[in-house]
Amino acid sequence: xxxxxxxxxxxxxxxxxxxxxxxxxxxxxxxxxxxxxxxxxxxxxxxxxxxxxxxxxxxxxxxxxxxxxxxxxxxxxxxxxxxxxxxxxxxxxxxxxxxxxxxxxxxxxxxxxxxxxxxxxxxxxxxxxxxxxxxxxxxxxxxxxxxxxxxxxxxxxxxxxxxxxxxxxxxxxxxxxxxxxxxxxxxxxxxxxxxxxxxxxxxxxxxxxxxxxxxxxxxxxxxxxxxxxxxxxxxxxxxxxxxxxxxxxxxxxxxxxxxxxxxxxxxxxxxxxxxxxxxxxxxxxxxxxxxxxxxxxxxxxxxxxxxxxxxxxxxxxxxxxxx
Amino acid sequence: xxxxxxxxxxxxxxxxxxxxxxxxxxxxxxxxxxxxxxxxxxxxxxxxxxxxxxxxxxxxxxxxxxxxxxxxxxxxxxxxxxxxxxxxxxxxxxxxxxxxxxxxxxxxxxxxxxxxxxxxxxxxxxxxxxxxxxxxxxxxxxxxxxxxxxxxxxxxxxxxxxxxxxxxxxxxxxxxxxxxxxxxxxxxxxxxxxxxxxxxxxxxxxxxxxxxxxxxxxxxxxxxxxxxxxxxxxxxxxxxxxxxxxxxxxxxxxxxxxxxxxxxxxxxxxxxxxxxxxxxxxxxxxxxxxxxxxxxxxxxxxxxxxxxxxxxxxxxxxxxxxxxxxxxxxxxxxxxxxxxxxxxxxxxxxxxxxxxxxxxxxxxxxxxxxxxxxxxxxxxx
Numbered sequence: 283x284x285x286x287x288x289x290x291x292x293x294x295x296x297x298x299x300x301x302x303x304x305x306x307x308x309x310x311x312x313x314x315x316x317x318x319x320x321x322x323x324x325x326x327x328x329x330x331x332x333x334x335x336x337x338x339x340x341x342x343x344x345x346x347x348x349x350x351x352x353x354x355x356x357x358x359x360x361x362x363x364x365x366x367x368x369x370x371x372x373x374x375x376x377x378x379x380x381x382x383x384x385x386x387x388x389x390x391x392x393x394x395x396x397x398x399x400x401x402x403x404x405x406x407x408x409x410x411x412x413x414x415x416x417x418x419x420x421x422x423x424x425x426x427x428x429x430x431x432x433x434x435x436x437x438x439x440x441x442x443x444x445x446x447x448x449x450x451x452x453x454x455x456x457x458x459x460x461x462x463x464x465x466x467x468x469x470x471x472x473x474x475x476x477x478x479x480x481x482x483x484x485x486x487x488x489x490x491x492x493x494x495x496x497x498x499x500x501x502x503x504x505x506x507x508x509x510x511x512x513x514x515x516x517x518x519x520x521x522x523x524x525x526x527x528x529x530x531x532x533x534x535x536x537x538x539x540x541x542x543x544x545x546x547x548x549x550x551x552x553x554x555x556x557x558x559x560x561x562x563x564x565x566x567x568x569x570x571x572x573x574x575x576x577x578x579x580x581x582x583x584x585x586x587x588x589x590x591x592x593x594x595x596x597x598x599x600x601x602x603x604x605x
Numbered sequence: 606x607x608x609x610x611x612x613x614x615x616x617x618x619x620x621x622x623x624x625x626x627x628x629x630x631x632x633x634x635x636x637x638x639x640x641x642x643x644x645x646x647x648x649x650x651x652x653x654x655x656x657x658x659x660x661x662x663x664x665x666x667x668x669x670x671x672x673x674x675x676x677x678x679x680x681x682x683x684x685x686x687x688x689x690x691x692x693x694x695x696x697x698x699x700x701x702x703x704x705x706x707x708x709x710x711x712x713x714x715x716x717x718x719x720x721x722x723x724x725x726x727x728x729x730x731x732x733x734x735x736x737x738x739x740x741x742x743x744x745x746x747x748x749x750x751x752x753x754x755x756x757x758x759x760x761x762x763x764x765x766x767x768x769x770x771x772x773x774x775x776x777x778x779x780x781x782x783x784x785x786x787x788x789x790x791x792x793x794x795x796x797x798x799x800x801x802x803x804x805x806x807x808x809x810x811x812x813x814x815x816x817x818x819x820x821x822x823x824x825x826x827x828x829x830x831x832x833x834x835x836x837x838x839x840x841x842x843x844x845x846x847x848x849x850x851x852x853x854x855x856x857x858x859x860x861x862x863x864x865x866x867x868x869x870x871x872x873x874x875x876x877x878x879x880x881x882x883x884x885x886x887x888x889x890x891x892x893x894x895x896x897x898x899x900x901x902x903x904x905x906x907x908x909x910x911x912x913x914x915x916x917x918x919x920x921x922x923x924x925x926x927x928x929x930x931x932x933x934x935x936x937x938x939x940x941x942x943x944x945x946x947x948x949x950x951x952x953x954x955x956x957x958x959x960x961x962x963x964x965x966x967x968x969x970x971x972x973x974x975x976x977x978x979x980x981x982x983x984x985x986x
Contacts, residue, residue: 283679285907287606349606489981504986509977510970516981517921521897524904531608544893590882593889597879600892601870 308571311362320405352530359479368472403439420454435578518549540596637692650696654728697770703855712836733771793841859898917980927962934959
């Protein structure tokens with residue numbers, strides 16, 4: 283057991299933070315979100331610097347280097363990067379050894395059937411579709427998923443009307459039940475990790491705000507009514523962080539990732555509510571960065587059954603068939 | 606950063622479980638229903654801790670100079686988890702090994718170390734903590750119990766309240782005001798007082814928590830030699846803060862809660878309640894909470910293992926650990942329904958043991974204050 287970053291992990295984190303300082307951040311996220319665009323430049327920079335394949339490159343006999351990839355994804359989420367890094371860095375390596383072309387969008391069969399907005403759907407080169415007994419890896423050529431306008435911080439795409447009868451059986455590669463388990467677990471882990479980075483940034487932003495915003499002759503962060511609620515948020519964020527990192531380290535086992543996602547996605551709602559409440563009216567404006575992270579928290583809660591899906595998975599993993 | 610237990614640690618956990626199976630009597634469940642302060646559990650703890658001491662496990666995390674084995678704090682945390690999981694057969698002695706012994710090591714005189722540490726590591730002495738007073742609960746620095754120095758003695762007058770375990774204790778780790786002119790944090794001292802000193806009277810305060818849970822301790826002209834002073838005179842606040850850094854996560858509440866939850870899930874399954882999505886949701890929520898509390902406690906143990914100074918991570922872990930304990934205590938009532946209304950039923954016992962969690966050893970609100978100032982650096986104004 284050691285909760286400190288070792289030298290290599292420290293170097294990875296510093297390198298990605300340098301890259302993100304140059305290519306990402308809330309201002310860039312706001313600009314891209316306004317037009318529903320994907321950050322191709324950041325995506326390329328992450329590819330060129332070798333981060334996209336970090337889990338495979340540092341893999342050991344036990345499997346992909348989940349923790350190192352998770353640390354990178356957490357940092358990208360903190361920086362508000364408009365890239366599908368979680369799918370690329372955490373989910374894809376667990377599904378197929380051979381690299382999968384990015385950007386990658388993740389969805390369930392049900393998401394396509396309805397169809398509903400899918401994160402990064404309109405910009406993805408590959409769609410990973412989770413079915414009940416199989417995973418489909420579908421190369422997207424152009425236009426299968428059309429852009430959908432969304433307030434929730436990510437570019438979204440939905441299966442276009444013309445493709446409603448999209449034939450999955452012939453559209454790409456199909457993998458069996460093992461891939462279903464791998465995709466479910468790593469996707470759930472990815473959600474927890476992204477939630478951690480995103481909550482962290484939203485909370486830090488709010489902390490800075492309450493320390494300088496004055497009302498009633500004092501900074502609002504000096505009121506106990508505010509302090510206790512922020513302390514409760516901090517507890518939720520820290521616990522989410524260490525649950526997610528531990529689950530990543532252990533190779534995204536079903537029970538651990540379900541616990542991490544159940545806790546983090548529940549915490550995400552609290553952090554959304556409290557950071558907005560404490561930021562007041564300015565918190566809803568585009569000029570104030572909070573929405574870059576806060577709105578995303580609610581989007582993350584929509585995937586893979588959200589909080590109740592993760593809790594159900596946790597009960598099944600822990601107490602088996604009885605659930 | 607890595608999250609593996611060493612092979613030695615994994616084996617140690619197995620050994621402890623095996624030891625518990627051998628040592629716990631058949632009527633242990635009944636015996637432990639009043640918690641670590643109950644009569645039968647207190648009596649049992651003397652035999653049990655002595656057996657642990659013989660195995661070399663009771664104080665294995667202590668330095669070898671004091672009868673320990675220099676083991677990492679991780680090793681001791683395994684012991685804590687396994688003991689709390691079965692209802693803490695060490696009774697109140699978990700406090701001795703967690704923080705009273707270490708406080709004596711840090712601040713004690715040679716004579717105090719010689720007197721107390723061998724008894725603690727042999728598992729044959731019971732302690733209680735004399736902190737809270739009627740006017741000094743969450744605001745501990747408001748304490749008023751006085752110890753007046755007359756020649757080479759202290760004469761103690763005052764009272765303590767909510768004191769657990771004191772009806773069986775041999776010693777009390779007592780916080781007193783030694784400087785009558787002082788207020789708040791200055792002028793407080795720690796005295797290590799034998800409970801059989803004339804002038805000490807203990808009254809039980811009946812409560813809904815369980816038998817022998819709360820007491821009042823009255824001190825009337827209790828005269829003790831100045832040699833019972835721990836650390837420098839008037840410096841007790843530092844001593845107690847040091848001690849509480851260990852105490853606040855000393856009880857592995859999340860481990861006990863996790864075991865209770867496993868039983869609740871089994872009962873829910875037997876009774877066909879897992880068809881109810883709300884029950885499944887509540888069980889999943891509770892399990893995630895146990896895991897979250899565990900991982901935050903591990904973060905604190907890691908800080909200790911690396912010999913770094915305590916941080917506000919202790920408070921984060923403390924709040925989540927007590928939240929978890931409380932939540933699962935209440936969930937037991939929901940799963941068992943009206944059956945839980947019977948005294949000493951499974952749900953009742955677990956609920957009562959959990960219900961004080963957010964109040965004991967520093968109310969949650971005090972922990973949140975500390976998180977706000979030390980972890981979030983929020984202003985006081």
